[in-house]
Amino acid sequence: MDTDFYTPMRLDEVESPLQDEVEKALGIDIETCMECGKCSGGCSNAHIFDFTPRKVVQLIRLGAEETLLTMDALWVCLSCQLCVDRCPSGIDIPRIMDYLREKALREGYRPSRPAVVLFYELMCSCVERRGRVSEAPLMLRFNVLTGQYLKDLTLGIRMFLKGKLPLTAGKVKKMDEVRTLFVSWHRRSVKRG
Amino acid sequence: MIVAYYPGCSLEGVAREYDRSARLVCERLGFGLQEVPDWNCCGATAAHSLDHELTRGLSARNLATVGRMNLATVTTPCPGCSIRLKGAAMEAKKEGGAPEVMHLLQLLTEAAGTEKIASSVIKPLGGLRLAAYYGCLVTRPRAVARFDDPEQPRSMDRLLQALGAETVDWSHKAECCGGAFAASETSIVVDLGGQVLEAAHQAGAEALAVACPMCQVNIDTRQREVESTRGVRYDLPVFYFTQLMGLAYGFTHRAMGLKRLLVNPLPLLKRKGIL
Incomplete structure (x- = not known):
């Protein structure tokens, strides 16, 4: 066993359908990763990630699809773009994270942070209805739907009194153009899911 | 133009x-x-x-x-x-x-340039020590942003200097403030925003200048929460860089909406003789 432990694992001998999928769908060649770890070194949230960006890339090489689609890091990644800018191979990790998030939801995996997904969905439904986001109603709906009625109440009132949370916002006139985009999104989600 | x-x-x-x-x-x-x-x-x-x-x-x-x-x-x-x-x-x-x-x-x-920005200054922001905070997406990803340096940006520093202010050298210019998590995972914003505030404070800044609504909201509105979590009083106003330009160009603090900021910037500006 000891000798096995010290024998490096040859990742190029591991079959990974996910790696092929990422290469085909996103045009990203994971094979160029040299595991330098600069992505994880720069990541603002690496200290709370269950799998750091470097590990995410290696898990794709290993084909560990289930692990990737259920990991917590998916929902606390900030999309701050530091990892891709530091990667000597230019691997677009934020794009991979987007792809994995989309795939996880489409395939029905329960996100580890439902509130994060709920917030994204509420924001998108705001755009679907009005074409623009109005922050005050969005925050209120989010707090009601998560049952956190008193969350940020004092802060909300302070911001409201400063005129930072107007109750009305602009609206797109040609809403049919915006709605078309959402109709095809919903059609995509249904077809795949 | x-x-x-x-x-x-x-x-x-x-x-x-x-x-x-x-x-x-x-x-x-x-x-x-x-x-x-x-x-x-x-x-x-x-x-x-x-x-x-x-x-x-x-x-x-x-x-x-x-x-x-x-x-x-x-x-x-x-x-x-x-x-x-x-x-x-x-x-x-x-x-x-x-x-x-x-x-x-x-x-x-780039299109106006620091010289032109400086030539319109009526009331220089003399003595104001600012931390120019760029956040993530002004310069990143660099292949898309194609502007300034992705990790050590200087454009806003030069702009603020042209207004007569000083800028500090600091570590968190282009770090993330917690972005979209203000409502859904507030602790992330308190953590990362706190790191930004601490770095600006350590560098001796008296206020921050930002170019992003998310950065402003996160660092300004969560500052009290950061202070009570860390047990440190920062009291660092978070200006939009355009507000500072306006002040230097002779607009009133009312026209620049300075009272809308949660961390009140007026005492600092009065102390510096800017207002």
Whole structure:
């Protein structure tokens, strides 16, 4: 066993359908990763990630699809773009994270942070209805739907009194153009899911 | 120079003072801003986290509208909007032409330049020590942003110096403030925003200057929470860089909407003899 432990694992001998999928769908060649770890070194949230960006890339090489689609890091990644800018191979990790998030939801995996997904969905439904986001109603709906009625109440009132949370916002006139985009999104989600 | 102007949703809400000050400052520098008619939300982090095609579609519609305005350049004060629009323009350029997309800081520092910015100064911001905070998307990803340095940006520093202020050298210029997690995972914003505040404080800054509505909201509105979590009093006002330009150009603090900031900047400005 000891000798096995010290024998490096040859990742190029591991079959990974996910790696092929990422290469085909996103045009990203994971094979160029040299595991330098600069992505994880720069990541603002690496200290709370269950799998750091470097590990995410290696898990794709290993084909560990289930692990990737259920990991917590998916929902606390900030999309701050530091990892891709530091990667000597230019691997677009934020794009991979987007792809994995989309795939996880489409395939029905329960996100580890439902509130994060709920917030994204509420924001998108705001755009679907009005074409623009109005922050005050969005925050209120989010707090009601998560049952956190008193969350940020004092802060909300302070911001409201400063005129930072107007109750009305602009609206797109040609809403049919915006709605078309959402109709095809919903059609995509249904077809795949 | 006539430029198309895409404000973005925050500029109609939490960041209205950014919109007002941006418009006034641009006018003073001779930029005629023409608002993009019937613009829609870019979808921000929410859309790109849920569906790639949706986020592309939303920005493509905006870019097409800009295209019909027959203007060479479109600017937006929001880095999130700007990076989405720049992405759309990169794709459109492959199939023909597309207008130049510039973040407002980029427009002012590249198209106007620091000399012109300095020449309009009436009331220099003498003695004000600022931490220029760029956040993520003004300069990243660099292949899309194509502006300044992705990790050690200097454009805003030079702009603030042209206004007569001092800027500090510090570590967190281009670190993330917690972005879209203000409501859904507040502890992340308190953690990362706290790191930014601590770094600015350590560097001896008296206030921060930002170019992003998310950065402003996160660092300003969560500052009390950060202070009680860390047990440190920072009391660092968070200005939009356009508000500081406006003050130096002789606009009143009312016109620049300084009272809308949660950490009150007026005592500091009075102490420095700026107000």
